[in-house]
Amino acid sequence: MTATQKRIIINKLALAFSTLSAVIALAFLFWILGVLVMKGVDALSWNIFIFEGSPPGYAESGLKHALVGQLILVGLATLIGVPLGIMAGTYLSEYGKNSKLAHTIRDISDIMMSAPSIVIGAFVYAVIVMPMGHFSAWAGAIALAIIMIPVILRTTDDMLQLVPGTLREAAFALGAPKYKVIIDIVYRGAKAGILTGVLLGIARVGGETAPLLFTSFNDNFFTTDLNEAMPSLTVTMFNYAISPYDDWQQLGWAAAFILSMFILGLNIVGRLILLAGKRK
């Protein structure tokens, strides 16, 4: 065998192994999605959107309480986390730049991004739930917001830095004050990127269970009171899935399916926006 033949064989083997690995890795993703769709679609029915939770064995039971609770929790977290994340990212990109403080904030934010979410739940339990004396939607939303902030902060920082410096200079050269340059030029230039960061941030917290366990806790009934424990899809799914009752387990599958589609949708929309922004 010549050296060339040997090289060609090694090349083919390497290609075959790496392709196989990629296929195996992806296969799990599609397997998970497949199981979810099969079990989830099976468990879906209009009842799910009409009825709230009930004791096992009742036909008229659904997930309305958890769906609405989930939307309230994530919505509230978005209202808290998005402005903070965008403003902090703006500070880093437009004011802090390469200062020591800015680098420290970036490092801390990166560490926070990989912090176990249950620890953040425990933290919020200690500083909000304990003093208040009871679980609340506020506590859950704040825990989710804390997880969301570093994601939005870093994407905002990165996206703002992609706006060319000459564009800022051109605005300054027309006599624009700094805040005007940021709002009119920098934000506008980076809006697709910022929006993507926000959507990915929402998707990141949308599937969180652990930080809600000690904060918004759960409830089997419909509520919109932010000062009370609030049901969420994730915790409901957890509770129903470990229950011994068939109908509850079915609802658990439905919750898993709805949640996955919601987050998958957010991710896809986020990426599409970014792609459309790049093409321009």
Added chain:
Amino acid sequence: MASIIDIKEECALQVRNFDFTYKGAPAPSLKKVTMPIAKNSVTALIGPSGCGKTTLLRSFNRMHDLYPGNKYEGEIEFEGRNILDPKEDLIHLRTKIGMIFQKPTAFPMSIFDNVAYGMRLQGIKNKTELNDRVEKALQDAALWKEVSDRLKNDANGLSGGQQQRLCIARAIAVEPEVLLFDEPTSALDPISTQGIEKLVIELKERVSIIIVTHNMQQAARVSDYTGFMYLGDLIELGHTEELFVTPKEKLTQEYITGKFG
């Protein structure tokens, strides 16, 4: 050693003993520059890369202030005051001394909003006035005919040459006294370049122009006065024709005949 002509006409700007030092640099990048800038004329700055011509240009609208730690010394007189004074109102100064950059800098908004941007910053909200002035600025920048039917379109859809003329329209819309051009055609094709050069010559009726260029032919074509800079010194300032035909300094002669640079 420098040979600086005495300008008899009225001056738009007067630079005296001007030193500029970048943050952390051991030595100044501009050394004791003294030069008059004639009103309603085009002054070109030429010289090899790194000679300080862009640094000087960016001092006239205090662009260096965007990056902390840079140091100005000496004097640049404009409208009877020293604009290097730390108390100078930079927002006001930059509406009086506009700038066109090397690469077109169309803002991510419509063509109309681009041109109206500077006027809106000054608080002009009246729609009729905005419309009139946008149209006039676009006409003066020789762009009106090409864009009049699509003012609402995204400015980034224009070609490079059109975008550069848009930037000129945006700058003249606020009616500045001085316009600074930083190699405005280096990113453009020859035909667009021709258009910009024609515009520069027309605009001097209304504004005083300083243009930095690495292209000596361009300096010869558009300018009334030319300054040759080398290693942070202004070596020679003269009438463009005289400087290119009978330079007074040996360095100038060597540069324009292509011995270095």
